[in-house]
Amino acid sequence: MNHREPDRVPVMCQLALGHYFLHCEAAPSDIWFDSQTFAQALIQLQRRYRFDGILVNIPGRPPDWKSRIECHQRNPDGERLRWKSGLQTMFPPDDNPQTFLSDGGRLPRANYRSVDLHDPAIQRIPGYVWNTWHTPELWDIAPGADLSDPAAYAAWFTAALEVVQRSVSDISVHVEIFSPFTHLMELFGYEQALMALVDVPKLCHEALALFTRNALAQVQLYGAHRPDAILVSSAFAGAGFISRPMYREFVMPYEDEVFRAIRGKGCKSYVHTCGAIGDRLDLMAETAVDGIDTLDPPPLGTVDLSQAKAQYSQRFFFKGNLDSVNEMLHADETTFERAVEDRIRIGKPSSGYILSSACSVAPHVKPERLRRLTDLAERLGTY
Numbered sequence: 117m118n119h120r121e122p123d124r125v126p127v128m129c130q131l132a133l134g135h136y137f138l139h140c141e142a143a144p145s146d147i148w149f150d151s152q153t154f155a156q157a158l159i160q161l162q163r164r165y166r167f168d169g170i171l172v173n174i175p176g177r178p179p180d181w182k183s184r185i186e187c188h189q190r191n192p193d194g195e196r197l198r199w200k201s202g203l204q205t206m207f208p209p210d211d212n213p214q215t216f217l218s219d220g221g222r223l224p225r226a227n228y229r230s231v232d233l234h235d236p237a238i239q240r241i242p243g244y245v246w247n248t249w250h251t252p253e254l255w256d257i258a259p260g261a262d263l264s265d266p267a268a269y270a271a272w273f274t275a276a277l278e279v280v281q282r283s284v285s286d287i288s289v290h291v292e293i294f295s296p297f298t299h300l301m302e303l304f305g306y307e308q309a310l311m312a313l314v315d316v317p318k319l320c321h322e323a324l325a326l327f328t329r330n331a332l333a334q335v336q337l338y339g340a341h342r343p344d345a346i347l348v349s350s351a352f353a354g355a356g357f358i359s360r361p362m363y364r365e366f367v368m369p370y371e372d373e374v375f376r377a378i379r380g381k382g383c384k385s386y387v388h389t390c391g392a393i394g395d396r397l398d399l400m401a402e403t404a405v406d407g408i409d410t411l412d413p414p415p416l417g418t419v420d421l422s423q424a425k426a427q428y429s430q431r432f433f434f435k436g437n438l439d440s441v442n443e444m445l446h447a448d449e450t451t452f453e454r455a456v457e458d459r460i461r462i463g464k465p466s467s468g469y470i471l472s473s474a475c476s477v478a479p480h481v482k483p484e485r486l487r488r489l490t491d492l493a494e495r496l497g498t499y
Contacts (some may be wrong), residue, residue: 117386117470120467124498124499125470126288127472127489128167128171128471128472129170129477130475131477132477134210136157146207148213149276155277155279155283158239158447165490170288172277173291175276176272177276184467185197192324193208195459203242210480218467222243226306228308228316229305231303244299257270262462263329264284269334273337278341291333291338291345292349293338294331294349295367296325297366297371298352299331320366323417324370325370328370328373328374331348332377335378339382343383345386345407346381347385347409348371348374348375350367355391360396363451368403371403375403386406386409387400388410390412393417394417401428408432408435416468416474421462425463425465438459438473438474444473444485454490459471464496464497467499
């Protein structure tokens, strides 16, 4: 990340939650809702795969979360939690959990045609709260709290990060926050949010400014613990969702403020954007971000790693570019190893490259394939 030559190309993949559910001993509900258990799952698989870093990609949880459950069922299809409020959370054995209303309906989102951004209640709308934090039952923050104030957050917010940092000493520890643009998408739902960008751009800018202030508060909270890097998750800012002009208008200025705050905390920043981003690396370079994550290659995305390195190797550190579907999940051994060798060959010169899946490692990627990443980096990636 500092563009200093290491002993070898580092390896660090973000794992899908379903991968943890399938390959750790703890129940999926405990991994998802218990800060200690989640942290231990991160550490367990980091050690198993010999990764050089850990990303703590969800915030901490209240330690008394189980007291809010009315019923907990386990069956071959997964787990079901029924909360005392009537909401229910479903845990497939190999995928992210989903929370529904008591009748099985989807959680409501804000309506961009009628939302009042000055009403603190918008930050407690179940569909928005669930997808960016956790179920409303676990929302221990006062109803009228100002989430741009770090003091408004409960102490458990950084709990998972703290457990990881106490438990490891020889690897890089990162933590994740959501981009203001991701918050906008979650508030209204993806389809409605994209319509809002066209129909009510002024409202979108007001919401993005609000979410930027909240993100800055979280940078303050995490930054106090001095992680090695803070990842800004901006999954929906690629060309599959928005154009270059929209990216410049609705993403860049708000993320740039977050990146500068991260730098002010003495941490490295990098941004996770899925899919087609080859047409906006130059725009990313205009912000203060230090690194780029995913770098999906064709056909999932549009980034050619050799071109990106040639143009931006001194500007960014890069992490990713292995097609998590076609080169990791479904590929035969020869195709997989050839792809890994190719990324090491391209990424290694002048350092600044972390060998990784482009997006999250799919739940059913074989564990031995992930261990092979580090084997190949040790054989081919030494300096």
